[in-house]
Amino acid sequence: xxxxxxxxxxxxxxxxxxxxxxxxxxxxxxxxxxxxxxxxxxxxxxxxxxxxxxxxxxxxxxxxxxxxxxxxxxxxxxxxxxxxxxxxxxxxxxxxxxxxxxxxxxxxxxxxxxxxxxxxxxxxxxxxxxxxxxxxxxxxxxxxxxxxxxxxxxxxxxxxxxxxxxxxxxxxxxxxxxxxxxxxxxxxxxxxxxxxxxxxxx
Numbered sequence: 001x002x003x004x005x006x007x008x009x010x011x012x013x014x015x016x017x018x019x020x021x022x023x024x025x026x027x028x029x030x031x032x033x034x035x036x037x038x039x040x041x042x043x044x045x046x047x048x049x050x051x052x053x054x055x056x057x058x059x060x061x062x063x064x065x066x067x068x069x070x071x072x073x074x075x076x077x078x079x080x081x082x083x084x085x086x087x088x089x090x091x092x093x094x095x096x097x098x099x100x101x102x103x104x105x106x107x108x109x110x111x112x113x114x115x116x117x118x119x120x121x122x123x124x125x126x127x128x129x130x131x132x133x134x135x136x137x138x139x140x141x142x143x144x145x146x147x148x149x150x151x152x153x154x155x156x157x158x159x160x161x162x163x164x165x166x167x168x169x170x171x172x173x174x175x176x177x178x179x180x181x182x183x184x185x186x187x188x189x190x191x192x193x194x195x196x197x198x199x200x201x202x
Contacts, residue, residue: 001088003133005140014038014067014076016147021065023148024139029055040066047086056135059087062149063136080140088133091125147180156182162188 015038025033025043034042043063062083065075098121109112160168163186170188 001084003082003084005137007144008075009078009144011076012076017078020143020147024143030057039067059090060084061086075195081134089114094125095121097178160186163191
């Protein structure tokens with residue numbers, strides 16, 4: 001079962017879009033990312049995962065991001081397809097095991113559990129599926145709007161405080177290899193300095 005998100009963007013380079021998604025996917029504990037030029041990324045995960053299950057890829061074997069040109073030269077369409085087959089197999093297996101081993105005898109009214117137990121596992125799995133969809137959609141939209149949002153685990157506020165004003169301006173202008181999120185932090189630091197200077201001169 002595949003689920004696909006679509007988004008049309010204007011005035012964005014395919015190489016920049018792919019680079020941002022590659023950086024953000026890389027920060028989400030996926031097992032493998034393959035890049036095919038400036039138009040496609042493939043994310044693949046092992047069936048039995050050693051990494052934490054509390055991440056974006058629980059129950060997901062594969063996902064792909066594809067960028068296609070449109071009839072308008074300055075527009076591109078981004079397709080993000082996620083394969084939920086493993087999630088569904090695990091879900092159906094969990095439901096089956098629950099009914100076989102924990103529900104009891106359906107025909108015996110004295111041992112039959114309350115109705116709520118019959119729907120508990122399906123509802124929990126459905127909620128997990130919806131949350132997973134929302135998280136992927138959120139990552140998809142945030143990456144398109146903000147670019148690379150991975151900060152690399154560094155204390156950027158402390159690092160940026162030690163930068164000169166000119167160095168901060170370079171980061172803000174996007175002329176460094178750093179992400180847009182770091183650029184936003186650099187802008188906050190520079191604004192803070194400018195406000196402090198303005199207050200001092202009053």
